[in-house]
Amino acid sequence: MTALKLPLTSFKLPDGHYHGESPYDDYNYKHEVTFEIKEGELISVDYDEVHKLGKGKQDDTTYCKKMSVSGTTPAIAYPIYEKALIQTQNAEAIDAVSGASYSFYRLKLAMAYAILNGPL
Secondary structure, three states: OOOHHOOOOOHHOEEEEEEEEEOOOOOOOOEEEEEEEEOOOOEEEEEEEEEOOEOOOOOOHHHHHHHHHHHHOOOHHHHHHHHHHHOOOOOOOOOOOOOOOHHHHHHHHHHHHHHHHHOO
């Protein structure tokens, strides 16, 4: 996203609530992120992948059980991403969670859409 010159660090964003989502992928999931900037600081982040039928991956116990063979699940990886974003204040400074690198890429894409959309 740096090549696009998008400010993926919170201190460059106006205060407010942001929401972004990627287009649906080949598996019928869109990746959604909602975050809040207050006094130039990222104070909350919520990320999930939501199926066209409305079910999020984090709360889908069947999906998480199936994915656990990869070493992680959305219920494990997504909170790690959220916490890392708040700690670093920079989407470019966090690392992908092993087994959830596709979600990492799509999280950054959804964040770019949220930034382009501006505060709600």
